[in-house]
Amino acid sequence: METLWQLNQVTKVYQLQDPFGRTVRVEALASINLTGHRGQTLGLVGESGSGKSTLGKVLLRLVPPTSGQIFFRGTDLTGLSETRLRLWRKNFQIVFQDPYRSLNPRLTAGDLLMEGIPGSYRERVVRARDLLLKVGLSREDFYRLPHQFSGGQRQRLAIARALGPGPELLVCDEPTSNLDLSIQAQILNLFLELKQDYALTYLFISHNLKVVEFLADRIAVMYRGHLVEVGPTALIMKKACHPYSRALVASARYQPTRMFARPVRAGCCYASFCPRGQSQCYQQQPPLQEIAPDHQVACFLPEGNAS
Amino acid sequence: MRRFWQRLWKKSKPAGVALIVLFLLYATALLANFLSPYPYERQFREYSLCPPTRIHFIDSQGRFHLRPFVYGITVVNPAFKRYREDHTRLYPIKFFAEGRRRILGVEPPGKIFLLGTDLHGRDIFSRILHGARISLSIGLIGVSISFLLGLIIGGVSGYFGGRLDTVLMRLVEIIMTFPSFYLLLALRASFKPNISSLQLYLLIVIIMSLIGWASLARIIRGMVLSLKEEEFVMASRSLGLSTFRIITRHILPNTFSYTVTALTLSIPGYILGESTLSLLGLGIQEPYPSWGNMLSICVGNLRILTLAPWMLTPGLCIFVTVMCFNFLGDGLREVMDPRNW
Amino acid sequence: MEKTLVVKNLALAFHQERRPVTILAGVEFEISSGETLALVGESGSGKTLTALSIVKLLPPQARLETGEVRLNGQSLTSLSEREMENIRGRQVGLVFQEPSAYLNPVFTIGNQIEEAIKSSLSRKEKKERVAQMLAEVGLDEKHYWHYPHQLSGGMQQRALIAMALINHPSLLIADEPTTSLDVTTAVQIISLIKTLIKKHHLALLFISHDIALAHYFADRMAVMYAGRLVEIGPTRTVFNSPRHPYTESLIACLPEKYKPGEKIRAIPGTVPDFANLPSGCPFHPRCHRRMERCFREEPEMFPVASALVRCFLYGNSVATEPGN
Numbered sequence: 007m008e009t010l011w012q013l014n015q016v017t018k019v020y021q022l023q024d025p026f027g028r029t030v031r032v033e034a035l036a037s038i039n040l041t042g043h044r045g046q047t048l049g050l051v052g053e054s055g056s057g058k059s060t061l062g063k064v065l066l067r068l069v070p071p072t073s074g075q076i077f078f079r080g081t082d083l084t085g086l087s088e089t090r091l092r093l094w095r096k097n098f099q100i101v102f103q104d105p106y107r108s109l110n111p112r113l114t115a116g117d118l119l120m121e122g123i124p125g126s127y128r129e130r131v132v133r134a135r136d137l138l139l140k141v142g143l144s145r146e147d148f149y150r151l152p153h154q155f156s157g158g159q160r161q162r163l164a165i166a167r168a169l170g171p172g173p174e175l176l177v178c179d180e181p182t183s184n185l186d187l188s189i190q191a192q193i194l195n196l197f198l199e200l201k202q203d204y205a206l207t208y209l210f211i212s213h214n215l216k217v218v219e220f221l222a223d224r225i226a227v228m229y230r231g232h233l234v235e236v237g238p239t240a241l242i243m244k245k246a247c248h249p250y251s252r253a254l255v256a257s258a259r260y261q262p263t264r265m266f267a268r269p270v271r272a273g274c275c276y277a278s279f280c281p282r283g284q285s286q287c288y289q290q291q292p293p294l295q296e297i298a299p300d301h302q303v304a305c306f307l308p309e310g311n312a313s
Numbered sequence: 314m315r316r317f318w319q320r321l322w323k324k325s326k327p328a329g330v331a332l333i334v335l336f337l338l339y340a341t342a343l344l345a346n347f348l349s350p351y352p353y354e355r356q357f358r359e360y361s362l363c364p365p366t367r368i369h370f371i372d373s374q375g376r377f378h379l380r381p382f383v384y385g386i387t388v389v390n391p392a393f394k395r396y397r398e399d400h401t402r403l404y405p406i407k408f409f410a411e412g413r414r415r416i417l418g419v420e421p422p423g424k425i426f427l428l429g430t431d432l433h434g435r436d437i438f439s440r441i442l443h444g445a446r447i448s449l450s451i452g453l454i455g456v457s458i459s460f461l462l463g464l465i466i467g468g469v470s471g472y473f474g475g476r477l478d479t480v481l482m483r484l485v486e487i488i489m490t491f492p493s494f495y496l497l498l499a500l501r502a503s504f505k506p507n508i509s510s511l512q513l514y515l516l517i518v519i520i521m522s523l524i525g526w527a528s529l530a531r532i533i534r535g536m537v538l539s540l541k542e543e544e545f546v547m548a549s550r551s552l553g554l555s556t557f558r559i560i561t562r563h564i565l566p567n568t569f570s571y572t573v574t575a576l577t578l579s580i581p582g583y584i585l586g587e588s589t590l591s592l593l594g595l596g597i598q599e600p601y602p603s604w605g606n607m608l609s610i611c612v613g614n615l616r617i618l619t620l621a622p623w624m625l626t627p628g629l630c631i632f633v634t635v636m637c638f639n640f641l642g643d644g645l646r647e648v649m650d651p652r653n654w
Numbered sequence: 655m656e657k658t659l660v661v662k663n664l665a666l667a668f669h670q671e672r673r674p675v676t677i678l679a680g681v682e683f684e685i686s687s688g689e690t691l692a693l694v695g696e697s698g699s700g701k702t703l704t705a706l707s708i709v710k711l712l713p714p715q716a717r718l719e720t721g722e723v724r725l726n727g728q729s730l731t732s733l734s735e736r737e738m739e740n741i742r743g744r745q746v747g748l749v750f751q752e753p754s755a756y757l758n759p760v761f762t763i764g765n766q767i768e769e770a771i772k773s774s775l776s777r778k779e780k781k782e783r784v785a786q787m788l789a790e791v792g793l794d795e796k797h798y799w800h801y802p803h804q805l806s807g808g809m810q811q812r813a814l815i816a817m818a819l820i821n822h823p824s825l826l827i828a829d830e831p832t833t834s835l836d837v838t839t840a841v842q843i844i845s846l847i848k849t850l851i852k853k854h855h856l857a858l859l860f861i862s863h864d865i866a867l868a869h870y871f872a873d874r875m876a877v878m879y880a881g882r883l884v885e886i887g888p889t890r891t892v893f894n895s896p897r898h899p900y901t902e903s904l905i906a907c908l909p910e911k912y913k914p915g916e917k918i919r920a921i922p923g924t925v926p927d928f929a930n931l932p933s934g935c936p937f938h939p940r941c942h943r944r945m946e947r948c949f950r951e952e953p954e955m956f957p958v959a960s961a962l963v964r965c966f967l968y969g970n971s972v973a974t975e976p977g978n
Contacts, residue, residue, distance in 0.1 A: 068551055092553040187907045214837075260867065
C-alpha cells in the first residue's frame with residue numbers, strides 16, 4: 007500500500023499561562039507516529055481534549071508542530087516556509103465540524119467556492135457551479151449567503167469549497183457531529199461518493215465510533231495526546247487490545263465500563279482509569295508497538311490476543 | 314446602494330430619517346455659497362443683533378402678494394438694538410437678486426436675515442451654511458484618518474502578533490494615556506497664533522485623529538485576534554490564500570459591523586471637540602465661521618442670550634447633527650450584520 | 655391507578671410579528687411510575703418545547719392553545735406561576751444538556767444542591783441529605799466543597815442529577831443529558847439514571863435525538879416530527895418493526911446498520927421550518943410511501959399492534975393502495 011502522508015515523532019506543546027502567571031505545558035500531541043495510505047480512509051477517534059483535532063491541523067500545517075516531521079508524498083513539509091507551503095496546500099484540504107463557523111458569513115457561496123479554484127475567471131465560475139451540483143446543491147445557490155442555508159447544506163458547501171483546489175487528502179474534523187441523524191446520513195453518503203469520484207484519501211476525525219466504523223478502513227484511537235491503538239476497522243471493533251479502545255467500543259454499544267480513578271501522575275496516559283494497571287504502567291508511557299501486522303498498540307498488557 | 318437603503322429603512326426608520334437629514338445637511342454645506350443670501354463675512358454694522366426677518370404674503374393694506382416679500386428694517390434704538398418693520402418699504406424675495414451667484418435674496422437696500430444677525434450685523438443663516446462646511450467635514454476627515462490608521466495598525470498587530478504586536482500596542486497605550494484635551498491645547502499653543510484658517514483647520518483635524526485612532530486600533534486588534542482563530546480563516550489558509558487576501562477579505566470585513574458603527578458614533582466627538590476648542594478661542598478663527606465659534610460668542614454672555622436668542626441656532630444644528638449620527642450608527646449596526654441581509 | 659404524567663392533546667403556538675405559528679399539535683402521552691418514555695426527534699421537532707410545556711417554562715412568545723397536563727392526578731394547566739414553582743423541583747426534577755450552564759460557578763456543589771432542598775430541615779439534616787444524595791449519584795463526599803469548574807463534565811452532570819432528585823420528585827425530565835459528554839462518560843451517566851429510576855420508582859421523560867440510545871434505554875418510545883408525535887409504543891416494537899415511514903427511515907439512517915462500502919438509505923430533504931409546514935402530512939415531501947391523500951389531509955393516530963401511528967397506511971383504509 008502506498009503511503010500518502012506520515013507523521014514522524016510529531017509533538018505539539020501549548021504553553022499556557024495560568025491565572026497566577028505561571029506557564030503550564032499542555033502536551034496536545036505526544037510524539038505521534040502515524041501513516042495514511044493513499045485512497046484509504048483513516049478514522050481517528052478519541053474524546054474531547056484527546057488531541058485528535060490538533061493532529062488534523064498539524065498534519066495540514068495549519069498549526070505548526072513543536073517537533074517532529076510531517077511528510078506528504080515523501081516531502082517534508084515541516085521545513086517549508088508559509089509561502090512555499092501555499093503551493094502545497096491545494097493537495098490537502100480540511101472540512102470543519104461547525105459549518106456555521108467555517109464559512110465567512112459575508113461572502114456568497116459562489117465567492118467562497120471560487121476563492122479556492124485556480125484558473126481564469128470563466129473556468130472558476132464553471133467549476134464552482136459544477137461543484138455545487140456535485141455536492142447536491144443547486145445552481146441558484148451560487149448567489150446565496152451562508153446563513154441562508156440549513157446546517158446540512160452549509161456542510162455541503164464547506165465540502166465543495168475544500169474540493170475546489172482538487173486535493174488528494176481531505177481531513178474531515180468531526181464533519182457530522184453538529185448534524186441531525188437524517189442529515190448525517192446524507193453527508194456520509196456524500197463522502198462515500200466523493201471518495202470514489204475523486205479518488206480521495208480521508209483522515210476522518212470523530213468522537214463517534216459508529217460513524218468512523220462506517221467510513222474508515224483503519225482506525226486510530228487517541229487518548230490525552232497519545233495514540234493508543236491503530237489497526238484495521240474490523241479488528242478494532244471486535245478485538246481491540248488497548249483497554250481504552252475496549253471501553254470506547256463498549257460505550258458505542260451502550261455497555262458501561264467500570265472506570266477507575268487513581269491519582270497517577272506519571273506513566274501511561276490511561277493509567278488512572280485502567281482496570282489492569284501494574285507497577286510498570288505507573289512509571290513510563292508504553293510505546294506504540296506493532297503486535298501484529300498493521301496493528302499497533304501502546305500498552306504493556308494488551309488485552310486478548312490479536313493474532 | 315439601493316439595497317443598502319432598503320435594508321436600513323426596513324431595520325430602523327429613525328436611522329433612515331437621520332440619513333436623509335444628514336444628506337440634506339451635507340448638501341447645504343456643499344452649496345453654501347449658492348444658498349446663502351450674503352457672504353459670511355459681510356457686515357451690516359447698523360443692523361447688529363437684528364432679529365430674524367419675517368416673511369410676508371399679505372401687506373399692511375391686506376393685499377395678497379403671490380411672491381413673498383419682506384419689509385424694510387428701521388432702527389428704533391441703536392443702543393438697545395431695537396428694530397421695527399417699515400411697512401412703507403416692501404422688498405419681494407427674488408431669485409438671483411444679488412447677481413448670478415446667489416439663489417435667494419432681496420433687492421438692495423432691502424435686507425433679509427432669515428435667522429437674524431450677530432453682534433457685527435452678519436447674517437447668521439449665511440454663516441451657519443458656511444460654518445457647516447467646517448463642522449460637518451471635520452468629523453468625516455478626522456474619522457477617515459483614524460479609521461485608516463486604526464484598521465491598518467490594529468489589523469497588522471492582531472494578525473501577525475509577536476514583537477510587532479507588543480511594540481504597536483505599547484504605542485497605543487502611550488497615546489491613550491495622554492490627557493487628550495490638554496495635548497490638544499498644548500499642541501495648538503505651540504503653533505503661531507496667526508496661521509491661516511485652512512492650516513488651523515487641518516491642524517485640528519490631524520491632532521484629533523492622531524489621538525482618536527489608538528482606541529480603535531486596540532479594539533480592531535482584539536477582534537482580529539479572535540477572528541484569526543475562527544474556522545473560516547483557518548479554512549481559507551488551508552485553501553492557500555495569500556495573507557493579504559485573508560486579512561482584507563475574511564478578517565477586516567468581519568470587523569465592519571463594529572467599526573462602522575463605532576465610527577459613526579465617533580463623528581459627533583469631532584464636531585463637539587471643534588466647538589470646545591472654539592469655545593476656548595483656539596478653534597477656527599473669525600471671521601471664518603464654524604458652528605463652534607459662532608456659539609462661543611454666546612457663552613458667558615447672558616445679555617446676548619436674552620436679547621438675541623437666535624444666536625443659539627448653531628447649537629441646534631450641532632444637536633441635530635449629533636443626534637442624526639447616533640441614530641444612523643444604531644441603524645448601521647443592524648444593517649452591517651450579514652445575518653440581517 | 656392514575657399514571658404519573660398524563661399529557662393530553664397539547665397544542666402550542668408562537669405568537670410573533672404577524673401570524674401565530676403552530677409548533678406542537680395533538681401531542682399525547684402518559685408515563686407511569688418506574689417507566690421511561692423516550693421522546694425522540696431531530697432538532698426542530700419540538701421535543702424540548704414539549705418538555706418545557708409540561709413544567710411551563712416556555713419562552714414568552716409561546717402560548718399553550720389547548721391541552722392538559724396532569725401530574726399525579728393534579729392538573730397543572732390552570733396553576734399559577736407561584737404554584738408551578740412549587741411543582742418544579744418538588745414534584746418534577748429537570749436535567750439538561752449542558753451541565754456547566756446550569757451550575758453557578760461561584761458556589762460550591764454542596765451549597766447548590768442544598769439550596770435546592772424545598773422542605774424545611776435543619777442545617778444538619780440538609781447536610782446529611784446532600785451527602786446521601788452525592789453518594790447515590792456516585793460522587794464523593796469531598797465534592798461537597800468543590801466548585802463546578804473543579805469537576806469534569808460527567809461529574810457536573812451527576813451533581814445536577816443529585817440536585818434534580820434531592821426533593822424526591824415523582825417525575826424526572828432529562829433533556830439530552832448526555833449529548834455534551836464523551837461517549838464513555840455518557841454511558842455511565844445513562845446507567846446511573848437507569849439505576850436511580852428503578853430505585854426511586856421515578857417516571858422518566860427522556861428527550862434525545864439519538865434513537866439508538868433511546869432504544870437501549872427506554873421502555874417506551876415516542877417519535878416526533880414537526881411538532882407531532884408520529885409513532886408511540888413499546889421501544890422494542892417501535893425500533894424493531896417501525897410502522898411510520900419516518901421512524902423507519904430514521905432508523906435506517908443509523909450508520910451501524912450498514913456493512914462497509916454500503917450506502918446509507920438516507921432521508922432526502924431537510925426538517926421543515928415551523929413557519930411554513932407542508933400541507934397535509936408534514937412528512938409527505940420526504941416520505942417514500944406517500945399517497946395522494948397525504949398531500950391534502952393530515953392523518954390522526956391509528957392503533958397498530960401495541961403502538962399508535964400517525965399515518966394513513968394504517969387507518970381510514972379507503973385509500974391504502976400505495977401511490978407514488
